[in-house]
Amino acid sequence: MASSLATVESFVEGAPPGELADVINDIKTLTVNEPGLISKLGPAFEKYNEEQFVTTKLPGSSQQVIISSHSALGDGRYFDVESSSSFAFDHTTQKASSVQSYVLEGSQADLAKSTLKSLATYAKEHYPNASYGVYPIENDSKVAIVIVANKYSPNNFWNGRWRSMYIFDPCSGSLEGSLKVDVHYYEDGNVRLLTKKAVSGSVSLGTGAGICKEIAVGEKKYQEELNRGFTSLSEGAFKGLRRQLPVTRQKIEWDKVASYRVGQDIGGGNARR
Amino acid sequence: MASADPFDSALDLLRRLNPKHTTTHLNSLISLAPDLTEDLLSSVDQPLAVRRCRQTGREYLLCDYNRDGDSYRSPWSNEFDPPVDGGASSAAAVPSDKVRRMEVRANEAFDVYRELYYEGGVSSVYFWNLDDGFAGVVLLKKVATPGSSSEGTWDSIHVFEAIDRARFTQYNLTSTVILSLSTNSNNLGDMDLSGNMTRQIEIELAAESDEQQIANIGKLVEDMELKMRNLLQEVYFGKAKDVVGDLRSVGSLSESARDRQAQKDIIGSMGR
Numbered sequence: 001m002a003s004s005l006a007t008v009e010s011f012v013e014g015a016p017p018g019e020l021a022d023v024i025n026d027i028k029t030l031t032v033n034e035p036g037l038i039s040k041l042g043p044a045f046e047k048y049n050e051e052q053f054v055t056t057k058l059p060g061s062s063q064q065v066i067i068s069s070h071s072a073l074g075d076g077r078y079f080d081v082e083s084s085s086s087f088a089f090d091h092t093t094q095k096a097s098s099v100q101s102y103v104l105e106g107s108q109a110d111l112a113k114s115t116l117k118s119l120a121t122y123a124k125e126h127y128p129n130a131s132y133g134v135y136p137i138e139n140d141s142k143v144a145i146v147i148v149a150n151k152y153s154p155n156n157f158w159n160g161r162w163r164s165m166y167i168f169d170p171c172s173g174s175l176e177g178s179l180k181v182d183v184h185y186y187e188d189g190n191v192r193l194l195t196k197k198a199v200s201g202s203v204s205l206g207t208g209a210g211i212c213k214e215i216a217v218g219e220k221k222y223q224e225e226l227n228r229g230f231t232s233l234s235e236g237a238f239k240g241l242r243r244q245l246p247v248t249r250q251k252i253e254w255d256k257v258a259s260y261r262v263g264q265d266i267g268g269g270n271a272r273r
Numbered sequence: 274m275a276s277a278d279p280f281d282s283a284l285d286l287l288r289r290l291n292p293k294h295t296t297t298h299l300n301s302l303i304s305l306a307p308d309l310t311e312d313l314l315s316s317v318d319q320p321l322a323v324r325r326c327r328q329t330g331r332e333y334l335l336c337d338y339n340r341d342g343d344s345y346r347s348p349w350s351n352e353f354d355p356p357v358d359g360g361a362s363s364a365a366a367v368p369s370d371k372v373r374r375m376e377v378r379a380n381e382a383f384d385v386y387r388e389l390y391y392e393g394g395v396s397s398v399y400f401w402n403l404d405d406g407f408a409g410v411v412l413l414k415k416v417a418t419p420g421s422s423s424e425g426t427w428d429s430i431h432v433f434e435a436i437d438r439a440r441f442t443q444y445n446l447t448s449t450v451i452l453s454l455s456t457n458s459n460n461l462g463d464m465d466l467s468g469n470m471t472r473q474i475e476i477e478l479a480a481e482s483d484e485q486q487i488a489n490i491g492k493l494v495e496d497m498e499l500k501m502r503n504l505l506q507e508v509y510f511g512k513a514k515d516v517v518g519d520l521r522s523v524g525s526l527s528e529s530a531r532d533r534q535a536q537k538d539i540i541g542s543m544g545r
Contacts, residue, residue, distance in 0.1 A: 029282035189470030197462025237425030254488035
């Protein structure tokens with residue numbers, strides 16, 4: 001049997017967008033007999049924050065910065081190119097502190113900055129509320145691009161998150177990554193949309209503008225495909241499971257159905273097919 | 274929130290974690306808080322398992338209401354599989370003769386219902402005695418034909434009480450539908466749309482015969498399923514899609530803002 005810690009770690013990992021605090025509250029109530037358990041969840045919170053591209057505001061700033069493995073400096077610190085700063089991040093409280101200047105240098109610095117600029121234009125056109133970041137990775141050999149858009153509406157019992165992540169390799173011109181959507185609806189129920197698409201393309205013009213153009217084309221295509229996915233599930237699998245009405249387009253005459261003698265072949269039902 | 278009830282917290286968690294894996298989460302919660310085992314098992318709906326009746330060869334559905342220990346009662350034969358030793362426990366798990374006769378009729382009726390609405394699938398109805406009436410559960414399950422690129426499973430669980438009053442019967446119905454849909458392709462990747470929704474209704478109806486009881490229950494379940502099917506359609510294909518559109522806009526946001534402004538201007542100029 002899994003340990004209590006492994007169990008609650010899996011609950012943290014499965015927390016829907018914007019609902020981590022609620023999940024933690026539930027865990028606290030369920031583990032009052034093991035009060036030390038919550039304090040052992042640091043690694044699970046770190047994993048959640050980095051995988052979900054959690055955003056935080058730097059002290060004294062209104063700009064959101066992204067937590068991800070690509071912007072990690074180690075020792076609980078992360079960097080942000082846009083604001084040229086690094087900061088400490090508390091994975092439990094999701095708060096940033098100890099901001100320091102972090103000036104990007106190295107061979108990918110210019111590409112990262114120009115990509116960031118193009119990304120800003122693109123995000124403004126297609127994301128009502130997104131955070132994004134560009135980070136040189138793997139010893140300054142590649143560039144990681146992250147977009148995250150959240151919309152929380154707990155009063156209406158729904159929350160959603162869109163995540164895009166790309167790795168651009170300037171040597172080969174390849175752009176690879178993934179697109180993920182997570183939507184939770186929980187009024188008198190629990191409904192979840194989870195999607196994941198691996199993307200793989202190449203950028204002929206390895207500039208910030210070239211990269212963003214490739215991203216824009218791919219994301220538009222994906223969202224259109226996703227919209228078709230809704231239609232095909234609705235028209236296909238959903239319709240095939242249960243009809244809205246019988247073929248006759250009439251509700252059942254229960255008085256007749258209920259008074260058939262037991263064991264008698266209920267011909268009416270078959271004949272109507 | 275130190276005084277929060279562990280059972281409420283467990284239910285809250287199940288309302289938040291991925292509904293596709295409710296059974297896994299339920300088992301995790303039980304291992305974390307064994308005190309809650311009975312309460313959770315009796316109040317959390319899980320996808321229904323199917324078994325074939327040894328006596329009649331027909332398929333039936335398994336749930337907490339036709340279970341006795343590790344055995345399940347077939348609605349078609351009224352026999353437990355594996356057989357249970359005679360004794361107090363099995364007597365309690367089988368309805369009285371009168372209620373069993375209604376249960377048989379209800380199974381026949383919902384078999385017709387299943388064929389007309391589901392065109393396949395499995396149905397089972399289980400009744401049990403109450404001091405002031407009877408209660409029951411109507412179960413329906415359909416799995417989408419495998420082989421196509423999309424998959425789907427529908428489980429309906431309708432639990433009701435029919436309580437005798439002086440001049441009518443009071444029906445309390447709690448209905449849950451568990452609906453899982455998924456599809457994948459090269460262009461789309463993986464798309465999973467899964468969940469469950471629950472609705473309740475209380476109503477008083479005249480029921481002067483067993484036939485009328487079954488007709489009443491049939492109508493209630495039929496109306497509830499129609500309502501819930503519409504609701505599921507709205508949430509799965511309307512709401513979920515709208516939220517994706519709120520996160521990212523396919524079209525240009527500045528263009529749609531310009532269009533909105535232009536529209537406003539036109540309306541404004543017409544008003545002058």
